[in-house]
Amino acid sequence: MTYIGKSVKRLEDKRFLTGKGKYTDDIVLPGMTHAYIVRSPHAHARILNVNTSKAEELPGVIAVFTGKDVAEVNGVPCGWQVNFKNGDTMKEPPHKLLVADKARHMGDGVAMVIAEDYATAKDAAELIVVDYDPLPAVTNTADALKAGAPTVHDDAPNNICFDWELGTDKAVVDAAFEKAHHITTLEYENQRVIPNAIEPRSAIGHYDDTNERYTLYTSSQNPHLIRLLLCAFVLGIPEHKVRVVSPDVGGGFGSKIFHYTEEALVIWASNQIKRPIKWTAERSESFLTDAHGRDHVTKAEMAFDADGNILAMRAKTIANLGAYLSSFAPAVPTWLYGTLLQGLYTTPAVHVDVTAVFTHTTAVDAYRGAGRPEATYLLERLMDTAALEMKMDPAELRKKNFIPPFDGIEQEGYTTQVALQYDSGNYDRVLDRALEMVDYKKFRADQAAARKEGRLLGIGFSTYIEACGIAPSAVVGALGARAGLFESAHVRVHPTGKVSVYTGAHSHGQGHETTFAQVVADKFGIPLEDVILEHGDSDSVAFGMGTYGSRSLAVGGSAIVKSVEKVIAKGTKIAAHLLEASEADIEFAEGKWSVKGTDKAVGFGDVSLTAYVPHNYPEGLEPGMDFSSFYDPANFTYPFGAHIAIVEIDKETGKTTLQRFIAVDDVGNVINPMIVEGQIHGGLAQGIGQALFEGAIYDESGNLMNGTYMDYTMPRADDLPSFEVDNAVTPCPHNPLGVKGAGEAGCIGSTPAVVNAVMDALSPYGIHDVKMPTTSERVWNIIHANEA
Amino acid sequence: MKVPITITVNGKKHQAEVEARTLLVHFLREHLRLTGTHVGCDTSGCGACTVLLNGKALKSCTMLAVQADGHEVTTIEGMATNGTLHPIQEGFHQKHGLQCGFCTPGMVMTAADLLSKNPNPDDHQIREALEGNFCRCTGYHNIVESVKYAANAMSE
Ligand code: FES
Ligand code: FES
Numbered sequence: 001m002t003y004i005g006k007s008v009k010r011l012e013d014k015r016f017l018t019g020k021g022k023y024t025d026d027i028v029l030p031g032m033t034h035a036y037i038v039r040s041p042h043a044h045a046r047i048l049n050v051n052t053s054k055a056e057e058l059p060g061v062i063a064v065f066t067g068k069d070v071a072e073v074n075g076v077p078c079g080w081q082v083n084f085k086n087g088d089t090m091k092e093p094p095h096k097l098l099v100a101d102k103a104r105h106m107g108d109g110v111a112m113v114i115a116e117d118y119a120t121a122k123d124a125a126e127l128i129v130v131d132y133d134p135l136p137a138v139t140n141t142a143d144a145l146k147a148g149a150p151t152v153h154d155d156a157p158n159n160i161c162f163d164w165e166l167g168t169d170k171a172v173v174d175a176a177f178e179k180a181h182h183i184t185t186l187e188y189e190n191q192r193v194i195p196n197a198i199e200p201r202s203a204i205g206h207y208d209d210t211n212e213r214y215t216l217y218t219s220s221q222n223p224h225l226i227r228l229l230l231c232a233f234v235l236g237i238p239e240h241k242v243r244v245v246s247p248d249v250g251g252g253f254g255s256k257i258f259h260y261t262e263e264a265l266v267i268w269a270s271n272q273i274k275r276p277i278k279w280t281a282e283r284s285e286s287f288l289t290d291a292h293g294r295d296h297v298t299k300a301e302m303a304f305d306a307d308g309n310i311l312a313m314r315a316k317t318i319a320n321l322g323a324y325l326s327s328f329a330p331a332v333p334t335w336l337y338g339t340l341l342q343g344l345y346t347t348p349a350v351h352v353d354v355t356a357v358f359t360h361t362t363a364v365d366a367y368r369g370a371g372r373p374e375a376t377y378l379l380e381r382l383m384d385t386a387a388l389e390m391k392m393d394p395a396e397l398r399k400k401n402f403i404p405p406f407d408g409i410e411q412e413g414y415t416t417q418v419a420l421q422y423d424s425g426n427y428d429r430v431l432d433r434a435l436e437m438v439d440y441k442k443f444r445a446d447q448a449a450a451r452k453e454g455r456l457l458g459i460g461f462s463t464y465i466e467a468c469g470i471a472p473s474a475v476v477g478a479l480g481a482r483a484g485l486f487e488s489a490h491v492r493v494h495p496t497g498k499v500s501v502y503t504g505a506h507s508h509g510q511g512h513e514t515t516f517a518q519v520v521a522d523k524f525g526i527p528l529e530d531v532i533l534e535h536g537d538s539d540s541v542a543f544g545m546g547t548y549g550s551r552s553l554a555v556g557g558s559a560i561v562k563s564v565e566k567v568i569a570k571g572t573k574i575a576a577h578l579l580e581a582s583e584a585d586i587e588f589a590e591g592k593w594s595v596k597g598t599d600k601a602v603g604f605g606d607v608s609l610t611a612y613v614p615h616n617y618p619e620g621l622e623p624g625m626d627f628s629s630f631y632d633p634a635n636f637t638y639p640f641g642a643h644i645a646i647v648e649i650d651k652e653t654g655k656t657t658l659q660r661f662i663a664v665d666d667v668g669n670v671i672n673p674m675i676v677e678g679q680i681h682g683g684l685a686q687g688i689g690q691a692l693f694e695g696a697i698y699d700e701s702g703n704l705m706n707g708t709y710m711d712y713t714m715p716r717a718d719d720l721p722s723f724e725v726d727n728a729v730t731p732c733p734h735n736p737l738g739v740k741g742a743g744e745a746g747c748i749g750s751t752p753a754v755v756n757a758v759m760d761a762l763s764p765y766g767i768h769d770v771k772m773p774t775t776s777e778r779v780w781n782i783i784h785a786n787e788a
Numbered sequence: 789m790k791v792p793i794t795i796t797v798n799g800k801k802h803q804a805e806v807e808a809r810t811l812l813v814h815f816l817r818e819h820l821r822l823t824g825t826h827v828g829c830d831t832s833g834c835g836a837c838t839v840l841l842n843g844k845a846l847k848s849c850t851m852l853a854v855q856a857d858g859h860e861v862t863t864i865e866g867m868a869t870n871g872t873l874h875p876i877q878e879g880f881h882q883k884h885g886l887q888c889g890f891c892t893p894g895m896v897m898t899a900a901d902l903l904s905k906n907p908n909p910d911d912h913q914i915r916e917a918l919e920g921n922f923c924r925c926t927g928y929h930n931i932v933e934s935v936k937y938a939a940n941a942m943s944e
Pocket of ligand 1: 826827828829830831832833834835836837838847848849850
């Protein structure tokens with residue numbers, strides 16, 4: 001193969017490198033106006049009055065809308081329903097486009113000002129007087145359930161959205177704990193993090209009243225889904241008259257999957273004022289309104305026999321969903337979390353219990369990994385802690401409990417206690433390779449020597465599995481998804497043999513324009529430059545479910561392969577006719593159809609031309625060469641890997657330095673190793689960020705205390721080492737490319753590895769637990785409390 | 789109140805009248821429609837808006853357009869010559885130093901400043917030089933490789 005498996009340099013690079021990328025905020029439409037949204041400074045407050053008269057008088061202001069103006073407009077919906085254990089439907093309070101009566105988190109939208117230019121809109125916003133009656137707020141996850149906690153929604157008693165459980169019969173799990181030789185227990189917070197794509201969210205709404213058509217430009221990971229939600233659920237406008245375009249998008253990491261109020265607002269308001277409206281978030285707004293990630297409080301226990309075999313695992317989690325249900329929020333702490341709680345291990349009994357709560361905070365939804373990092377953190381922190389407590393080697397403890405290798409073809413997939421069937425896996429191989437890369441024996445010797453000198457050196461492990469290639473529609477439908485999760489593709493072969501490919505996946509950094517073209521060029525045996533990929537525009541792409549859950553290649557790529565196969569099949573008919581042979585004797589390889597065993601052949605370009613100039617043509621065959629396909633996966637895909645972190649802690653300052661990070665990931669077959677490595681690197685940085693630096697901080701009254709880049713500590717270049725990455729390949733047995741997905745792996749595996757390494761470094765102090773993020777202050781306090 | 793200014797951008801002289809409060813970044817993006825320079829924050833913390841002012845890297849959201857009056861600005865649009873990428877741009881392409889591309893213009897301009905002062909930086913120096921620029925996509929690993937590639941190419 002010419003392209004598949006090669007590190008082809010990205011075709012999309014040039015426009016980004018020369019400043020010609022086109023992000024939503026770069027777009028200017030004729031007559032375009034600018035919006036600014038007035039947001040609640042309080043986490044919880046009754047809105048007594050909104051006086052907009054001064055703002056409306058300011059020259060240049062076109063309109064001001066408040067919660068009252070959109071009272072009759074539906075709010076943004078939630079796309080996933082989880083039921084209470086007793087079968088009742090989850091609590092689903094409305095999420096209005098602007099609030100009229102009550103603000104429920106800092107940043108809740110109260111009014112929208114539209115003006116000729118952005119500065120005027122902002123000036124006018126200053127003139128709006130909102131009379132608030134501040135109320136007590138609850139922001140802390142565990143506090144939400146406490147008696148007397150302030151109520152977020154009157155129709156959700158005790159702030160509970162739903163409760164949920166999964167796994168082995170609880171009595172069986174508890175019985176296994178009774179028999180345990182050793183039980184490891186952890187109680188911890190998986191803190192709230194803020195995604196922070198570097199491009200702030202942006203949306204332009206344009207209502208064209210001559211054609212009665214709407215266009216929405218939006219920084220979204222899935223334009224078609226936004227269109228569907230906008231039309232069918234929020235505004236009730238005709239879907240065929242709405243075009244949604246997601247042009248270049250500057251990173252998403254989950255936060256740009258969801259349908260946000262601002263998208264609906266600019267569309268709705270553009271019909272009111274009959275002019276285009278642009279809204280772009282300032283970073284402070286991004287902090288307050290982009291859906292956040294994680295935020296679990298968990299108690300987890302693992303039971304072992306005397307040899308270190310896992311007997312059972314049980315966990316209880318309170319998951320914070322924020323003030324409103326974001327598009328996929330209920331799925332994250334349930335079906336994307338509980339289902340991964342067996343990990344790579346043969347654990348015979350697993351039970352998880354989740355209570356999802358509302359608080360006066362920004363909504364929480366999928367953030368890179370979504371539920372799977374939380375599951376991995378739980379298991380992998382338990383494993384290293386158990387090893388420490390049982391005085392066993394953490395690598396050995398894992399290997400003892402690994403599911404043996406299975407390819408999903410000769411050996412069946414592995415069925416877990418928590419509703420999944422893993423497709424294929426070889427877990428020893430990735431850990432062995434990581435141990436080799438780290439030179440484990442030598443490290444332990446170095447560590448012993450360092451400890452003698454009083455230096456704090458630590459190693460941490462994490463072996464993870466994730467469910468990707470999201471997702472089989474019927475399966476997720478049974479689990480509460482209100483959407484299908486297939487993907488569409490359209491392959492158009494032009495008369496000259498050049499190819500346009502339309503995908504419903506959306507690239508916002510993943511490099512689809514290159515990877516997908518590699519696949520198509522190889523399958524057709526044509527040069528890479530003869531293929532172009534189009535995505536992100538609902539007018540050109542028939543339908544799409546977008547990009548998230550490491551699904552683009554596994555699901556979107558498979559849809560492309562289906563269309564490619566249809567082209568080849570039709571080409572075979574045409575070639576048989578041209579070569580005067582029977583179809584059965586024709587084979588397609590390297591860009592030509594030939595009669596088996598002869599040198600009679602006809603090329604891709606000739607067949608393409610014949611399809612459009614069908615003079616000498618098979619009878620009854622339609623002209624043209626243009627196929628669309630939908631692919632609904634048979635199962636999730638299950639990438640896995642082994643991550644190892646090495647840290648050194650400075651006793652004097654408590655500062656943790658990440659010295660090395662080794663990642664061996666198995667994401668199935670790889671189309672472009674350079675791009676996969678890049679995805680791993682980026683994921684690692686985000687996962688490491690959570691371990692060492694990041695975390696949203698709310699004060700008692702519900703103010704987000706670190707909502708700026710002065711305060712929210714994302715990793716910078718000098719906080720991280722260069723990474724040591726490698727991969728193994730266990731192909732996915734159930735999709736045509738054998739791929740599993742690589743977007744989230746780095747972020748899922750890395751967090752516990754780093755925290756485990758910090759714990760290991762501090763183990764001379766008898767420490768078995770450390771809170772995330774393991775900031776210098778926290779670590780310094782541990783050292784000084786224990787040194788005294 | 790509008791103030792007349794003259795700024796040379798990418799070698800071309802521009803005369804304009806701007807509101808005194810207009811930031812340089814907004815002047816570049818909105819008046820000149822040079823949208824390669826991005827805005828990623830409101831606290832001068834992300835570096836997406838980095839340009840060269842008289843050859844030195846500067847976050848163009850920290851400066852008013854009127855302060856740049858009479859000065860020379862280079863933006864990402866001014867880096868390639870006659871369609872040939874600057875070695876730093878080429879380095880980012882070769883070493884996969886960009887994913888979504890949003891931080892990239894700022895990264896390239898910051899790297900240009902670094903390499904003009906230190907043509908042969910080591911990893912540590914590169915990471916220190918880039919610490920004012922956030923990238924959420926790449927984990928910085930390949931950005932460091934890109935800058936090294938450029939340093940090599942430029943010293944040849
Ligand atoms: S826009 Fe973030 S530093 Fe200038
Ligand atoms: S490439 Fe996306 S922020 Fe750097």
